[in-house]
Amino acid sequence: MADAHAKPHHDYHLVDPSPWPFLGSVGALVTAFGGVCLMEYLKGGSFPIFGFNIANPWLFFIGIVIVLYTMFAWWSDTIKEAHEGHHTRV
DSSP, X not given: OGGGGSOOOOSSOOOOOOSHHHHHHHHHHHHHHHHHHHHHHHHTOOOEETTEXXXXXXXXXXXXXXXXXXXXXXXXXXXXXXXXXXOOOO
């Protein structure tokens, strides 16, 4: 009866839910949209949204920073899991 509510034993490590896939996809979307804005900026045009001209390089670089931060944090979590002994042979 006590085993009915116990966690099942697996030969492999099940990772906890992570925010990194979502944040990485947001960063990729911002980078792609920022790339369009950057190309319009380099062409000398404007890209008005809600009355604001967003044709500038900043959105692209913000997206790159989000993607790089996601890569750093996700690999940090992977290294932390390895040091805790979760990455072992099955």
